[in-house]
Amino acid sequence: DTAVSQTPKYLVTQMGNDKSIKCEQNLGHDTMYWYKQDSKKFLKIMFSYNNKELIINETVPNRFSPKSPDKAHLNLHINSLELGDSAVYFCASSQRTSGETQYFGPGTRLLVL
Amino acid sequence: DAKTTQPPSMDCAEGRAANLPCNHSTISGNEYVYWYRQIHSQGPQYIIHGLKNNETNEMASLIITEDRKSSTLILPHATLRDTAVYYCIVRSGAAGNKLTFGGGTRVLVKP
Secondary structure, X not given: OOOEEXXXXXXXXXXXXXXXEEEEEOOOOOEEEEEEEOOOOOEEEEEEEEOOEEEEEOOOOOOEEEEEEEOOEEEEEEOOOOHHHOXXXXXXXXXXXXXXXXXXXXXXXXXXX | OOOOEOOOEEEEEOOOOEEEEEEOOOXXXXXXXXXXXXXXXXXXXXXXXXXXXXXXXXXXXXEEOOOOOEXXXXXXXXXXXXXXXXXXXXXXXXXXXXXXXXXXXXXEEEO
16 A cells, blocks of 8 residues: 555666666655655755646756656656666655645665666 | 754664754744654655644654744654654745755664
8 A cells, every 4th residue: 555656676777778767656646756865875856746747856967857647657767877876766745735745655776887 | 945953863762752853043934844754775754844833743742942943853752663864854835845854863772
């Protein structure tokens, strides 16, 4: 009965490859996010979508492209993977009302070799 | 969003209350105080949030000072499963909804 799910849980790939991470939420929320947690454990926002519309796009390389086919899904596609992309990527969702709470997925551990 | 300051780590005895402080001296009137925690290898978990009144739920209590420049998260009876990194975050509803995580407090609950 998972609220926010991500696939895959682990992803090991070679430098230069293109990969996608999928996120789905069954909470009926209208806003979804991608966060990145690097080796120093700092969590940083990457993107946010509200009703399939991009509302936050932090200074992320354009090799990263989020796609939201519907309100329940926000996928992250990464082109030409680099060693520095190795991190844990967390998806989250919330309902866009005053003081809404974000619920996080379990994370996808990406290792670029 | 206002910056928060938390101690980097603290220990707590199992069964005792854990009091986690957070300073947010530059908080503005429309900013909420949120607490999340991250247990090892898991996604951040929402604990509680408040604006100016003290709040309590099944997980914890949040005490916000009258001037709103600091707050304390209280875990009333800490268990070993409460070992985690606890993040205090100040966020405005008008700031694009993002959560800005700092370093947090690493809490170790000891038997």
